[in-house]
Amino acid sequence: MSGNKHHIGYGTYVIVWIALLAFTAITVTIAGVSLGRYTLFIALLIAAIKSALVINIFMHIKFDEPIFKIFLALSGTTILIIFVLTFVDILYR
Amino acid sequence: MSDHENVLDHKVHRDDVGAKMGMWLFLFTEVLLFGGMFLIYAVYRYQYPEQFHIAAMELNTNIGTLNTIILLTSSLTVALSIAALQKGNKLLSMIMLGTTIVLAVLFLVNKFFEWSTKFAHGIYPGSSILTSKPNGQILFFGLYYVMTGLHAIHVIIGMVILAFMLNFIKRNKVTTDNYVKLENSGLYWHLVDLIWIFLFPLFYLIQ
Amino acid sequence: MDNSSGVLPVEQVKKSFYQESTNKYTGIGAWLLTKDHKRIGLMYMYAIISFFVVGAIIGLLMRLELLSPGGKLFSAQTYNSLFTLHGVIMIFLFIIPGIPAIFGNFFLPIQIGARDVAFPRLNLLSWYVYITGAILALTSLFLPGGPIDTGWTFYIPYSVRSGTNVSLALFAAFVLGFSSILTGINFVTTVHRLRGKGMTFFKMPLFVWATYATAWIQIIATPVIAITILLVIIERAFGVGIFDPALGGDPILFQHLFWIYSHPAVYIMILPAMGVVSEIIPTFSRRTIFGYKQIAYSSLAIAFIGYLVWGHHMFSSGQSDLSNMIFSLLTFLVALPSGVKIFNWVATMYKGSIDPQPPFLWVMSFIVLFSIGGLTGLVLGSLATDIHLTDTYFVVAHFHYVMFGGTGTIFIAAMHYWFPKMFGKMYNIKCANVAVVLYFIGFNMLYFPKFIMGYMGMPRRYYNYLPMYTPYQRISTYGSWILVGTIFFIIGYFVYAYYRGKKATSNPWGGVTLEWHIQSPPIMENFETLPVITHDPYDFSQLKEMKNE
Ligand code: HEM
Numbered sequence: 001m002s003g004n005k006h007h008i009g010y011g012t013y014v015i016v017w018i019a020l021l022a023f024t025a026i027t028v029t030i031a032g033v034s035l036g037r038y039t040l041f042i043a044l045l046i047a048a049i050k051s052a053l054v055i056n057i058f059m060h061i062k063f064d065e066p067i068f069k070i071f072l073a074l075s076g077t078t079i080l081i082i083f084v085l086t087f088v089d090i091l092y093r
Numbered sequence: 094m095s096d097h098e099n100v101l102d103h104k105v106h107r108d109d110v111g112a113k114m115g116m117w118l119f120l121f122t123e124v125l126l127f128g129g130m131f132l133i134y135a136v137y138r139y140q141y142p143e144q145f146h147i148a149a150m151e152l153n154t155n156i157g158t159l160n161t162i163i164l165l166t167s168s169l170t171v172a173l174s175i176a177a178l179q180k181g182n183k184l185l186s187m188i189m190l191g192t193t194i195v196l197a198v199l200f201l202v203n204k205f206f207e208w209s210t211k212f213a214h215g216i217y218p219g220s221s222i223l224t225s226k227p228n229g230q231i232l233f234f235g236l237y238y239v240m241t242g243l244h245a246i247h248v249i250i251g252m253v254i255l256a257f258m259l260n261f262i263k264r265n266k267v268t269t270d271n272y273v274k275l276e277n278s279g280l281y282w283h284l285v286d287l288i289w290i291f292l293f294p295l296f297y298l299i300q
Numbered sequence: 301m302d303n304s305s306g307v308l309p310v311e312q313v314k315k316s317f318y319q320e321s322t323n324k325y326t327g328i329g330a331w332l333l334t335k336d337h338k339r340i341g342l343m344y345m346y347a348i349i350s351f352f353v354v355g356a357i358i359g360l361l362m363r364l365e366l367l368s369p370g371g372k373l374f375s376a377q378t379y380n381s382l383f384t385l386h387g388v389i390m391i392f393l394f395i396i397p398g399i400p401a402i403f404g405n406f407f408l409p410i411q412i413g414a415r416d417v418a419f420p421r422l423n424l425l426s427w428y429v430y431i432t433g434a435i436l437a438l439t440s441l442f443l444p445g446g447p448i449d450t451g452w453t454f455y456i457p458y459s460v461r462s463g464t465n466v467s468l469a470l471f472a473a474f475v476l477g478f479s480s481i482l483t484g485i486n487f488v489t490t491v492h493r494l495r496g497k498g499m500t501f502f503k504m505p506l507f508v509w510a511t512y513a514t515a516w517i518q519i520i521a522t523p524v525i526a527i528t529i530l531l532v533i534i535e536r537a538f539g540v541g542i543f544d545p546a547l548g549g550d551p552i553l554f555q556h557l558f559w560i561y562s563h564p565a566v567y568i569m570i571l572p573a574m575g576v577v578s579e580i581i582p583t584f585s586r587r588t589i590f591g592y593k594q595i596a597y598s599s600l601a602i603a604f605i606g607y608l609v610w611g612h613h614m615f616s617s618g619q620s621d622l623s624n625m626i627f628s629l630l631t632f633l634v635a636l637p638s639g640v641k642i643f644n645w646v647a648t649m650y651k652g653s654i655d656p657q658p659p660f661l662w663v664m665s666f667i668v669l670f671s672i673g674g675l676t677g678l679v680l681g682s683l684a685t686d687i688h689l690t691d692t693y694f695v696v697a698h699f700h701y702v703m704f705g706g707t708g709t710i711f712i713a714a715m716h717y718w719f720p721k722m723f724g725k726m727y728n729i730k731c732a733n734v735a736v737v738l739y740f741i742g743f744n745m746l747y748f749p750k751f752i753m754g755y756m757g758m759p760r761r762y763y764n765y766l767p768m769y770t771p772y773q774r775i776s777t778y779g780s781w782i783l784v785g786t787i788f789f790i791i792g793y794f795v796y797a798y799y800r801g802k803k804a805t806s807n808p809w810g811g812v813t814l815e816w817h818i819q820s821p822p823i824m825e826n827f828e829t830l831p832v833i834t835h836d837p838y839d840f841s842q843l844k845e846m847k848n849e
Contacts, residue, residue: 007179008172017169024161028154031298043294050290058172059283065110067492068117075121078520079128081607083135085626086556089611090136092620111418111493118485118519125523129557133531133542136553219539228541228548235541239534 008057016057023050109273116277120284123247127288130240134295137232144229149299151216152237156207157297160200161289167196168286171255171279181269183262190259190275193282197252204245208238237296244292247285254278314828316724316821335420338822340427341405342722347431348398349791355389356784358382363746363780366773371764379763380449381464385441387452388469392476393434395707396565399572400518401430401483403714404511406722408487410815411505413496413833415825418489426482433475440468451761453562456543456554460535467536470529477522477529480568484518487511496814498833505813505837506595510575513599517564517571521607525561528554552617559610567606569703571599573710574641577663580717581645583811584660585652588838591644598637605634615686624683631681638674642667657809658732662713665740669705673698676751691761694754697747705743712739712790719794720804724821727797731789738786745779812842 027046035042056062061069138145174189215222216234223234258278261267267275317338321330331339362382365373374382409417417423441447448469450459459466491512495504504512531542532554541547543554582589589595611619611627645667654660676698680686689695720726749772750758758769765773807816812835818826835842 008176010173010176013169013172013176017165020165020168021162024158024165027294027298028158031154031294040299043298044291047291047294051287054168054283054287054290058168058286059280064113068114071114071117071121074516075124075520078607079125082128082524082560083132085608085611085623086132086136086553086560087139088626089552089556089619089623090139092622093618108418108493111489114492115419115422115485115489118488119481122481122485122519122523125520126527129524129527129560130531132557133553136550137548140550141548218541224547231541231547232549235535235547239531239540239542243530 008060008063012057016053020050020053107271112273112277113280116280120280123284123288127240127243130236130243131291131295134236134240137229137236141227141229141232144227145233146299148226148230148233148237149296151211151214152297153207153210154297156203157293160203161293163196163200163203164286164289167193167200168283170196171282175272175275175279178262178267178269178272178275183269186275187259187262190255190262194252194255194259197248197255200248201245204241240292241296244285244288247288251278251282251285254281314819314823316819317824318821320824322824333424335416335424336824337405337409337416337420337423338722338826340423341402341407343427344397344401344405344430347427347434348394348402351389351393351434353787353791355386355394356787358386358389360780360784362386363777365763366765367777368773369765369767369770374763376763377446377449380451380761381447383761384448384451388437388448388473390703391452391565392473393437395569395703395711396480397430397476397483398569398707398711399576399714400487400511400514400568401426403507403576403718404483404487404514404572407718407815408508408511409490409494410818410822410826411508411813412491412494413499413814413827413831414490414494415827415830416494417486418493419486422482423486426479426486429475429479429482433472433479436475437469437472440465440472443468453558454529454532455558456532456549456551457545459532460544467533470533474526474529474533477526480518481522481526484515484522487515488519491515496831496833502593502596503833503835503837504596506578506589506592506599507572507575507813509596510571510578510599513603514568514571517568517603517606521561521564521568524557525565528557528561552614552619555614555617556610556619559613563610563613564603564606566702567602569707571602573666573707574599576710576714576717577645577666578641579811579813580659580663580713581648582838582840583717583809584655584657585649586655586810586840586843587648587652588836588840589644590647590650591640592836592838594640595644598640601637602634605630605637609634612681612686615683616690628681628683632678635674635678642671655810658729658736659713659717659809661733661736662709662716665736665743666706666709666713668740669701669709669743673701673703673705677702689754691759692754693750693758693760696760697750697754700747700750705747709739715790715794717809718815719797720808721806721815721820721822723798723801724804724819725797725801726804726808727793727801731793735786735790735793738782738789742779742782742784742786746776746783747779749773749776749779807846810840810843812840812846813837817846 023046027043030042030046031039055072061072170189170193174186174193177183177185177189211217211234217223218235218238223231255278258267258275261274317336322334322336322339323330325333331343334340334343361374362379365371365379365382371379405417405423409415443465445463445465448462448464448466450462450464450466454466454470459470491504491508495501534540535542535544539547541549543549543551545551578589578595609627609631611623612631615624615628676694680689680695680698716727716732753769753772754760756769758765804820806818806820809816814831814833815822817831
């Protein structure tokens with residue numbers, strides 16, 4: 001048996017898939033509207049929500065070993081650090 | 094791979110959590126690989142905001158959206174394939190996996206047409222049309238080709254892996270109570286999807 | 301002793317792993333297709349030491365060129381290739397994989413009470429990937445176009461313009477990075493999944509902690525260089541605009557990405573070395589390590605802070621002043637966890653009953669050399685002085701003191717410490733003692749004058765120099781003869797010991813971590829019965845029980 005005994009039903013997956021498609025629709029629609037400087041922010045926010053859905057449900061991280069979440073946080077933090085410190089240069093050059 | 098079980102393997106117990114842990118760690122390296130490219134993208138977009146907008150106009154949002162839908166759906170089918178195998182439904186699992194592969198091919202076909210239109214318009218690295226454009230646009234297309242290209246390579250690799258899995262399921266090498274290989278392949282496939290979730294708005298939705 | 305450590309009661313009763321094969325092959329096939337972590341570790345050892353010798357000979361040649369001013373031996377272009385090759389070989393083929401791939405592979409599973417690493421097959425693959433990378437790197441020397449001449453840092457824009465075989469060499473570095481990543485994944489998973497019964501995280505030997513922290517850096521830093529290198533290759537091949545300023549690219553961005561990896565890589569080099577020191581010092585002081593947890597945590601802290609300081613390689617690159625200040629500040633922070641380690645080591649020795657065997661002496665010379673390297677690092681870490689000293693011999697001296705004097709010395713120390721365990725033979729202690737002294741003298745003669753020359757203004761990467769530097773360059777070259785001579789001497793007595801050495805007992809130094817509980821050389825799969833760990837890692841009260849076995 002695989003490590004995690006928590007099996008997700010077909011229904012959940014389909015619901016998540018519908019949500020993902022809905023968010024895609026939203027983000028495409030919003031891109032057509034001019035929101036000025038918020039466009040990028042909203043697009044990224046939606047992308048983040050979508051990826052949270054994929055990671056949590058499709059990739060099971062919600063139900064897997066807790067240590068995987070810590071690992072995930074670690075790599076997320078790393079990327080954040082790289083971005084922040086690089087932009088300290090780019091923004092103030 | 095699993096044909097020759099070596100001497101060690103039958104003494105060491107099977108460790109599915111360990112296998113998945115290894116896969117997750119590998120996925121992080123992929124995330125950081127693309128993270129580096131997203132960083133470059135962010136810097137250049139910050140430096141050339143207008144040029145990026147103008148250049149992005151050239152991209153076809155419809156194809157982008159279509160490909161997004163295709164990939165999201167393929168993510169669903171691969172998840173369903175795992176769920177089916179967990180429930181012992183080998184046939185459904187194989188059908189779903191097959192669908193995933195078909196969707197992956199569709200994605201690539203789309204991509205191919207998208208790129209070839211660009212090429213037909215003379216927009217490709219080093220072309221005279223592209224090099225005569227302002228710097229910001231050269232960079233945009235440079236990143237566009239490299240990032241979507243590298244993503245496409247991941248799609249191809251994913252496809253090959255999934256095809257192997259299909260074969261494994263068929264030959265009962267991957268079964269209801271030994272499916273960690275399928276799970277790991279699924280994880281990889283979801284990662285390909287994840288990356289696209291970010292590529293899509295950053296390239297196709299900035300007009 | 302009760303069987304709580306899975307100990308073999310009598311010496312050498314079982315066949316060692318040399319005498320058994322993990323597969324159906326014997327002879328060379330038993331090695332090249334093995335999945336045994338010990339054999340793979342040894343295969344790394346032979347490869348890595350060979351490359352080290354090549355790198356050292358190139359270093360020797362450069363020093364020969366610099367014996368007198370005038371550039372008589374090589375042309376400027378040849379010298380460019382020489383220092384690039386030397387740098388690439390030493391960094392990517394020797395010092396980064398060095399300790400983790402050899403000693404990590406061999407001892408990490410043993411020290412946590414496991415039979416092997418988590419993914420033995422992947423482990424073998426990593427070795428092949430490493431060899432492939434190395435072969436690619438060497439191929440790039442001989443193909444038309446000529447050996448790469450960009451310096452090991454591959455800075456843009458020269459690396460997209462240079463007509464030499466840059467792409468192939470870059471690809472080699474990419475492949476080597478891949479090997480490093482795979483090893484990292486393997487070790488992290490091993491530590492999480494395969495610790496023996498009772499082996500909690502805080503019972504792990506400090507070498508395991510250090511290798512674990514290193515493995516994490518390998519996982520989260522290497523991909524960044526991989527993509528950067530790949531982008532340069534793509535840029536060269538297809539003229540895609542990414543970094544090339546002629547196409548609007550930002551060369552400083554390349555430097556960011558390069559150092560986002562290459563600075564943490566410095567910790568990939570030094571952390572495992574510090575782990576080895578934390579093994580050797582307690583063993584030869586017969587005292588439990590002082591501040592076990594602090595040392596363990598400081599490894600993680602160094603790994604973490606080490607990720608935040610890459611910008612200190614770029615003080616004069618034209619990055620923003622704010623970055624300069626932030627990176628400078630963060631750089632000083634790394635001194636804290638490093639200091640924690642040094643103080644704990646010293647405190648461990650305090651009132652210990654010190655047994656000055658060769659491994660311990662090597663560690664002593666490490667502490668001196670590494671401290672010189674570290675302290676001069678502070679000089680370079682502060683903005684004002686760095687502007688004066690950057691790209692001079694001062695920097696060359698500094699990084700040789702940290703990398704070679706630090707990690708390189710500990711590499712040799714680890715050889716002396718674990719040689720009897722790995723091969724079951726003992727080398728000649730007297731030779732080893734002489735070697736330490738010669739090494740120390742040669743090293744300082746070779747590199748210390750470079751500090752002075754750098755301070756006077758001698759730039760790095762030049763094949764020629766003004767006559768005013770002649771005396772210092774002379775001393776430096778003489779030093780290189782002593783140093784490289786000593787290295788050959790060391791290799792010599794190891795090889796001799798391998799064939800003719802006296803049999804080593806299973807625990808010649810009186811160590812107590814798990815590898816000293818099993819026979820030398822270890823049996824296939826390390827333990828007869830998997831050990832149950834009850835003691836703290838450096839609990840020397842075990843020694844008495846072990847003697848009775
Ligand atoms: C074995 C004895 C060694 C000798 C004689 C030696 C000598 C030298 C010399 C003469 C240079 C060129 C300085 C210049 O002109 O700028 C150099 C550069 C360098 N060395 Fe060594 N070295 C030795 C060992 C090592 C080791 C063990 C390492 C790494 C762990 C190392 C890493 C480097 C690096 C990274 C460079 C810079 C290359 C570049 O500028 O791109 N060296 N070394």
